[in-house]
Amino acid sequence: MTFLSYLISGISLGSVYAIIALGYTMVYGISKMLNFAHGDVIMVGAYVCFFATFRWNLPPVAGVLLAMVLCTILGVVIERLAYKPLRSAASLAVLITAIGVSYFLQNAAQLLWTSNPKVFTSVVGNGSVKLFGGQLSISVIAIVTIAACIIIMIALTWFTGMTKMGKAMRACSEDKGAAQLMGISVNFTISVTFAIGSALAAIAGVLLCSAYPTLMPTTGSMPGIKAFTAAVFGGIGSIPGAMIGGILLGLIEIFGKAYISTQLSDAIVFAVLIIVLLVKPTGLLGKQVHEKV
Amino acid sequence: MGRYKRPEIKLVPVPSPNIIPERDVDKFPVLEALNLGIDFGGLTAVEEFNMAIGCTEIAGLIGPNGAGKTTVFNLLTKVYQPTRGTILLNGHDTYNMNTVQVNKAGIARTFQNIRLFSNLSVEDNVKLGMHNHIKYGMWSGILRLPAYRKGEKQAHERALELLSIFDMQDLASQRAGSLPYGAQRKLEIVRALASGPSLLLLDEPAAGMNPSETDELMENIVKVRDAFKIAIMLIEHDMNLVMGICEGICVLNFGKIIAKGTPSQIQNNPEVIEAYLGKKKEN
Amino acid sequence: MKRISKTAHSNLYTYGFVIIAYAVLMLITATGGISSSLKGQLVPICAYVVMAVSLNLTVGVLGELSLGHAGFMSVGAFTGVVACISLEALIPLAPLRMAISMVIGALCAGMAGALIGIPVLRLRGDYLAIVTLAFGEIIKNIINCLYVGTDSRGLHISFLTNSDALNLGEDGRVIIDGPMGISGITKISTFTTGIILILVTLFIVLNLVNSRSGRAIMALRDNRIAAESVGIPVTKYKMMAFVISAALAGAAGTLYAMNYSTIIATKFNFNTSILILVFVVLGGLGNVLGSIIAAAVLTVIPELLREFDDYRMLVYAIVLILVMIATNNAVFKSMLRRVLGKIRPSITKDVKEGP
Numbered sequence: 001m002t003f004l005s006y007l008i009s010g011i012s013l014g015s016v017y018a019i020i021a022l023g024y025t026m027v028y029g030i031s032k033m034l035n036f037a038h039g040d041v042i043m044v045g046a047y048v049c050f051f052a053t054f055r056w057n058l059p060p061v062a063g064v065l066l067a068m069v070l071c072t073i074l075g076v077v078i079e080r081l082a083y084k085p086l087r088s089a090a091s092l093a094v095l096i097t098a099i100g101v102s103y104f105l106q107n108a109a110q111l112l113w114t115s116n117p118k119v120f121t122s123v124v125g126n127g128s129v130k131l132f133g134g135q136l137s138i139s140v141i142a143i144v145t146i147a148a149c150i151i152i153m154i155a156l157t158w159f160t161g162m163t164k165m166g167k168a169m170r171a172c173s174e175d176k177g178a179a180q181l182m183g184i185s186v187n188f189t190i191s192v193t194f195a196i197g198s199a200l201a202a203i204a205g206v207l208l209c210s211a212y213p214t215l216m217p218t219t220g221s222m223p224g225i226k227a228f229t230a231a232v233f234g235g236i237g238s239i240p241g242a243m244i245g246g247i248l249l250g251l252i253e254i255f256g257k258a259y260i261s262t263q264l265s266d267a268i269v270f271a272v273l274i275i276v277l278l279v280k281p282t283g284l285l286g287k288q289v290h291e292k293v
Numbered sequence: 294m295g296r297y298k299r300p301e302i303k304l305v306p307v308p309s310p311n312i313i314p315e316r317d318v319d320k321f322p323v324l325e326a327l328n329l330g331i332d333f334g335g336l337t338a339v340e341e342f343n344m345a346i347g348c349t350e351i352a353g354l355i356g357p358n359g360a361g362k363t364t365v366f367n368l369l370t371k372v373y374q375p376t377r378g379t380i381l382l383n384g385h386d387t388y389n390m391n392t393v394q395v396n397k398a399g400i401a402r403t404f405q406n407i408r409l410f411s412n413l414s415v416e417d418n419v420k421l422g423m424h425n426h427i428k429y430g431m432w433s434g435i436l437r438l439p440a441y442r443k444g445e446k447q448a449h450e451r452a453l454e455l456l457s458i459f460d461m462q463d464l465a466s467q468r469a470g471s472l473p474y475g476a477q478r479k480l481e482i483v484r485a486l487a488s489g490p491s492l493l494l495l496d497e498p499a500a501g502m503n504p505s506e507t508d509e510l511m512e513n514i515v516k517v518r519d520a521f522k523i524a525i526m527l528i529e530h531d532m533n534l535v536m537g538i539c540e541g542i543c544v545l546n547f548g549k550i551i552a553k554g555t556p557s558q559i560q561n562n563p564e565v566i567e568a569y570l571g572k573k574k575e576n
Numbered sequence: 577m578k579r580i581s582k583t584a585h586s587n588l589y590t591y592g593f594v595i596i597a598y599a600v601l602m603l604i605t606a607t608g609g610i611s612s613s614l615k616g617q618l619v620p621i622c623a624y625v626v627m628a629v630s631l632n633l634t635v636g637v638l639g640e641l642s643l644g645h646a647g648f649m650s651v652g653a654f655t656g657v658v659a660c661i662s663l664e665a666l667i668p669l670a671p672l673r674m675a676i677s678m679v680i681g682a683l684c685a686g687m688a689g690a691l692i693g694i695p696v697l698r699l700r701g702d703y704l705a706i707v708t709l710a711f712g713e714i715i716k717n718i719i720n721c722l723y724v725g726t727d728s729r730g731l732h733i734s735f736l737t738n739s740d741a742l743n744l745g746e747d748g749r750v751i752i753d754g755p756m757g758i759s760g761i762t763k764i765s766t767f768t769t770g771i772i773l774i775l776v777t778l779f780i781v782l783n784l785v786n787s788r789s790g791r792a793i794m795a796l797r798d799n800r801i802a803a804e805s806v807g808i809p810v811t812k813y814k815m816m817a818f819v820i821s822a823a824l825a826g827a828a829g830t831l832y833a834m835n836y837s838t839i840i841a842t843k844f845n846f847n848t849s850i851l852i853l854v855f856v857v858l859g860g861l862g863n864v865l866g867s868i869i870a871a872a873v874l875t876v877i878p879e880l881l882r883e884f885d886d887y888r889m890l891v892y893a894i895v896l897i898l899v900m901i902a903t904n905n906a907v908f909k910s911m912l913r914r915v916l917g918k919i920r921p922s923i924t925k926d927v928k929e930g931p
Contacts (some may be wrong), residue, residue, distance in 0.1 A: 413791070
């Protein structure tokens with residue numbers, strides 16, 4: 001039974017990572033940049049939801065929606081102001097800019113909301129479902145998280161595969177120049193990608209803080225790095241890859257904590273990542289790119 | 294010049310087919326490709342590639358776009374590992390060698406899309422070509438030992454000497470990436486020569502050059518062959534150049550050799566004409 | 577010959593800059609014209625300068641993005657301090673003990689670099705970057721679980737337990753106490769030690785870059801396939817750059833640690849790696865003098881802005897973004913070029929684009 005409960009909490013944590021990793025991977029796919037500020041958008045989303053529900057007493061659903069809307073705007077604004085001027089610049093320059101944005105968000109949050117941790121109460125309450133005569137208890141938030149992850153996954157697969165916008169996105173990630181020649185607005189498409197990624201980050205932020213209820217300006221950075229790892233793990237740029245990578249990472253982390261060592265759980269996660277990359281240098285589902293000679 | 298220590302010689306029992314054109318059978322072949330082939334996934338890109346190049350021969354490899362010419366170069370230099378076949382370089386099997394070892398064993402090449410060390414100076418590009426002939430190690434370099442001074446001095450002089458073949462010695466301190474296109478192509482040749490090859494592979498050396506530049510290049514290729522006594526194999530679409538300087542020509546189409554011979558034989562070969570111009574309508 | 581003398585000149589400027597900066601700062605310190613908080617920053621600045629120059633070897637000269645450079649600093653810091661404490665009785669002379677500790681720190685970090693380099697350097701681009709990040713985190717995690725003590729019987733090491741598991745004798749002393757790190761360090765780092773380490777680092781890096789090996793490393797950055805085609809072994813030279821870079825970071829780690837009485841593993845986290853990377857990028861990839869200036873200025877500025885405590889990191893972030901946009905945006909760059917006339921790129925120092 002303990003194994004089962006670890007399994008469920010692993011999948012639940014992994015689902016959060018997966019949702020964050022989806023944002024990373026979509027942005028990477030289209031603009032080939034590591035958006036280090038993504039983790040901090042999660043934090044902003046969580047703060048917005050916190051204030052909406054606990055200070056202004058809005059219903060949780062409204063809080064989540066508000067967080068999504070504000071994060072979407074934030075993501076698009078960041079892209080327009082900080083990343084768009086660097087579209088043709090070296091990838092390292094964009095990376096440093098993303099780090100600058102990350103510092104900015106963290107410090108702005110610290111100024112606005114202080115560095116004192118806020119106690120986040122789960123948006124769906126602290127209830128749990130008891131199974132097997134109470135031997136196995138699954139928290140509602142875990143169920144909601146896993147469900148959210150599955151819904152998002154299905155929606156995104158449909159969106160990128162079937163809709164016109166989704167196809168434009170895939171075209172832009174293949175070849176921006178060619179996409180532009182086919183009449184696709186590259187700028188708009190990239191904005192939409194950032195918008196979706198940031199909205200997902202808001203959801204992830206709320207879910208994360210519902211499960212681990214301490215909210216600080218630096219809350220987003222470690223899950224951000226982990227989710228980034230998950231995206232690479234699954235093959236960066238690949239949507240199902242981010243999903244699989246996220247869930248595997250959550251499982252490894254929880255099982256590592258439970259059965260090997262709490263202190264070393266992060267080291268275990270990163271060690272597994274390294275081993276996977278040594279065997280498959282572009283991640284589990286990543287495309288092998290051959291340089292033409 | 295300290296030579297690369299060759300791996301144990303592996304004698305191949307297959308008698309090498311006489312595929313050097315009749316006129317230079319007396320030349321010991323520098324390179325023999327026997328039944329060379331490669332598959333990418335299920336696709337056969339090159340197959341049954343047999344050819345030999347005399348040790349001071351200028352050979353041409355021609356064929357329509359996508360025929361697999363560059364793939365042959367990539368096989369010879371082990372950028373791709375051949376799926377089948379044997380490559381004998383100076384009689385030694387290059388099986389198990391990688392690109393670096395193949396270069397040390399004597400094949401140098403240029404690239405279709407120029408690949409210079411574009412942020413480094415022209416001189417440094419040439420010095421990098423002779424990397425394995427400059428004899429001092431990391432510590433001599435860091436501690437500026439006498440070996441460093443001696444090695445760099447020799448390298449500098451040799452680099453200028455090599456550059457002077459193409460009359461480029463005055464450009465030595467320029468950034469390679471800032472050179473005009475034609476000069477970049479020439480620099481690539483100098484860099485390849487600097488590694489002291491016995492076989493030089495040139496991938497479309499005249500691409501993007503105007504007729505007078507091409508004429509000059511033709512002269513220079515012959516000059517290089519005569520001065521260094523090496524074999525040169527080139528891929529080229531400029532038929533003037535190919536027919537003008539190549540002694541043996543090999544025509545590739547759909548990954549297979551369709552003709553081999555002297556320029557005049559190739560010019561009159563019906564299969565070659567068909568490959569280039571298409572089939573004449575029957576009737 | 578023109579170019580060789582040109583690089584020799586620019587190298588002389590770099591050495592000269594460091595020596596003059598040292599002389600000026602010593603003079604100001606002697607006359608008491610420096611605030612105590614800034615004086616406390618002198619050694620860390622030296623350590624950061626060495627970190628930036630060494631990371632520049634990986635990122636600027638080799639062209640591979642490393643996000644875990646602080647990990648090597650950490651290895652150097654902890655092994656160096658352990659060595660220093662263990663050698664306290666044996667070598668009473670502080671500067672000599674410091675020098676030996678730095679060498680040990682550098683050797684250990686270099687070994688860590690070699691160990692990590694074997695798997696890491698097979699990967700390319702962003703995948704390599706993420707693995708260096710992962711290694712940085714792993715090193716931090718491992719040191720957090722490490723317990724080391726010394727007594728008359730020698731060094732005792734224990735992993736994942738607590739300091740009691742070391743079984744130290746009566747005269748024993750716990751050196752590394754897991755997540756508590758090392759405390760009670762005798763601060764023997766001085767500004768002069770720091771400057772000497774910077775000069776040694778410059779000597780190694782600049783001479784390496786302007787030699788056969790350095791050329792080969794830059795060739796890998798510019799065009800790996802072409803480098804292979806002229807017989808340059810890729811792994812050997814990638815490894816060379818990576819290990820030297822790690823070893824220098826290790827020495828910097830020892831220098832840094834010996835300036836504080838307490839040192840913990842979490843100090844050398846991802847954020848520190850990023851901080852160093854910012855120095856390198858702002859100073860200019862492959863530009864050693866740029867790295868030195870960026871490291872020094874960007875360490876001093878937040879210190880000077882202490883009175884605006886709350887806003888200083890925010891300002892720092894905004895400035896960072898603006899500088900990156902200003903130096904990399906095509907439109908802005910051409911505008912700048914028109915203003916400044918033609919800027920001629922130096923030959924070996926410029927990199928077309930990052931990894």
